[in-house]
Amino acid sequence: MPRRVAIIATGQTKHAARRLDVNIRELITEAVTRALQDADLTMRDIDAVLLGNMEPFEGFLFPELWAVEGWGGYMKPSVKFNTGGTVGTTTAIAAYYYVASGIYDVVMAIGFEKQSEGHTQAAITTVGDPIWERSVMAGAIGNFAVMATTYMHESGVTEEQAAKAAVKARRNACLNPYAHLQMPDITVEDVLKSEMLAYPVKRLDMCPQSDGAVAVIFAEESKARKLAPRPAWIRAVATAHEQQYMGDSPKRLAEMRSLIAASRRAYQAAGITNPRKELDVAEIYEVASFAELAMYENLGFCDRGEGGKLIDAGVTELTGELPVNPSGGVMSTNPIGATALIRVAEAALQIMGKAGRRQVEGARTALATGYGGNAWTDVIILSREKP
Amino acid sequence: MRRVAIIGAAQTRFEARKASLAYNELVYGVVRELLDRTGVSMREIESMVTASQDAYDGKTISGMAINEVVGAYLKSEAKVAADGLQALLYGVARILSGEFDLTLVVAHCKESEGQPSTITGLMFDPFVQRPLGLDELTAAALQARRYCRKRGLAPEDVALVAVKAHHQGLKNPYAQRAGTFTVEDVLASPILADPIHELEAAPRSDGACAVLLASEWRARRLTDRPVYVVGIGNCTDAYWTERDLAEARALQEAARRAYAMAGIGDPAREIDVVELSARYAYEELMAIEALGLHTSPVELITQDRAPFVNPSGGPLCGNPPTVSGLARVVEAYWQLREEAGERQIPGARVALAHGAGGICGQNQTVVILRRA
């Protein structure tokens, strides 16, 4: 029986297009200090630190080593991950394994990105294979655009339905003091009229580029029970990757092989047979509006092709049956090294009852996902109940 | 408590330039060899940890290039952006968590494809250091001078490490560079950055290696001679300009943790083989001291038994960055299985493998292995 692990605290920076008031070290410190305060701990209580960050965005190799005092790493074990968009959940999952293993009792996972310091689309374009893909690729925008056309063709989802997800995100963000893009008055029409970046992705369909950091503290059972009034227990973690190249998955968003595999594995481990009913809240990694609808289908929240209908019916609104991204999601806040870990933090806040005005009442079971590269996927299920 | 064993290891020969192989082909070769040697099929493996650097590979999310060949389709793979030995640590954690019985650990790098000096220059503070054009080599040169000055070492003392290394390399079929050199030969080799001579620095290398980890339960079913991971330690020091470069505090601390876990009270006596990720000759001396193997590293290097430190020849004989720490495990594993051929240290029962990352080894990892 593996050791039980829970999230006991989180801390986030105020995410913004440009945090000119801080350098990388100071940005990280802001999140770390808040997490420690949330747990009423000091760095002395942390056994190890795991970090996630995508170096190409800052043009800095091992920025965390330069910034080491900023995260209290001096004389502590640490390691860094950079798995692309999934890096935040990769780091969270690693924290889980390290604590479950018994090697460490209390681990802090940190995700950070000073996105504004580099060229985001250029750095994302270098995800593309230099021999086979890079000269054609147009960053994340281009990738999601080509995937969206396939998805629209397969599912019949419309630009208008996708726009509803974009509206939901920026309105929900208004309830989240940390979110980057907060647009209380945004409408579907605003989204449809926004600048076309690459058909069918318009500016307001797409996630922003943000500077930000997040820290999440994981603890083994006995410490978790002592330190948190209501810990968020990790019930399941699952990771699934795709094949090597962008064009390998036959139906891309319409059939996200890795998300299907990872979510089913996680549901099984957590004893979930009807995710739409048994999940109380989901924080999913939706890079663009179309992707959110596709993810509903691939996560089993609805049948294949019904993603548009689900949002039409309001099921995923904050007041709906299964609120998706009450935090505003990736479409509102996207410091890539942190984004997936923010999903975990937000899901944990929901379980811990600390989600403030974006709290889903009585949330007992939460889902967090990470997405990156050409559809790499992480799925994490948190619960009020211990496994 | 569960134990984790290493049940197989494989590495490529290290070469200056493997121009004919793409990353996926390079890694496939070593993974295929590992699977063939262990008799385990990819179908049985659900967990992978890889190590590679986006900056060296010239590809954001460099793990994507080797995704399929490490068998990660629909499976759980994670890439550490750190030295290969850190990938082993994470693999160990995954198995100890109880979720996986097997974990494949792979590291790769083709240093020849990029510009190492520019790449390592990216580690430096962009505000006050990068404009000076520092890179990993020049920082190492500064550390070498500081360490040797403080300990009163002469150039000849450091050169002895290079002599030993290249001599050992002659016995290692995977070595990139080897030869019978004298101290004079080493000090006559071109200066890269004073006081570091060419033969005292690891060459530029391409290569990959892989290790298969198993839970003890599984290991017993797959081999009658598993090698157990009995101690691990990792530690992060301050940034290079904010510490005394002559003192390897992080390495001391990482070793202390590993020794405590392994129940080692007297490393000088209890450890039979030591494989160090010493990219520069002076680093080997610093490590010998920090690991408590001898209070006078130079004296140890001159002893007959000195080859027990880096019997493979170590990084001076071939060193793709990131691969280094995991390659030390490959060698240590072979030593403990008595499969190290001509360079075998007789009666090896306990080995230490070391990995480092960051400028002047800011992050240090120590792993203790013991044969069954």
Add this chain to the structure above:
Amino acid sequence: MSEESPTLRVDFLLDIEYQYAVGQYGMRFFTELRDRARFMGVRCPECGRVYIPPRPVCGICYRELQEWVEVGPEGTIVGWTVVRIPFIDPMTGEQRPVPYGFAIIRLDGASTSLYHFLDETDERKIHVGQRVRAVFRERREGSLRDVLYFHLLED
């Protein structure tokens, strides 16, 4: 912040040259493309999928790929877009000229698809399922640039 204090910034140009090895499989593919203006994929002995780009293993079956088959030169659009947003091309350091159309194209006979350019920038003229044909350069040197773009065929 109550006051706008001036912020200082340091600019840095990241300029690294890389020489990527195309590899054994790449060499075969690009040699055929250069010399015979044709596309070659590799077939999995277990599941029969034909892979482009070619690669050492079928990731699904974990079987080594050794059987080469010709695919294309025509294919079908799986997904498409017209890029209008300017961005820095990491391969040149310059802004890539926009607008340009590109698509995920499944060549006839292949199980996987390639990214490549389309010779169309009017969104109304492109659709999923449309047939396309590769247009090759006169002088080819052994890279994907040997294909100028894919031309949209009449329905």
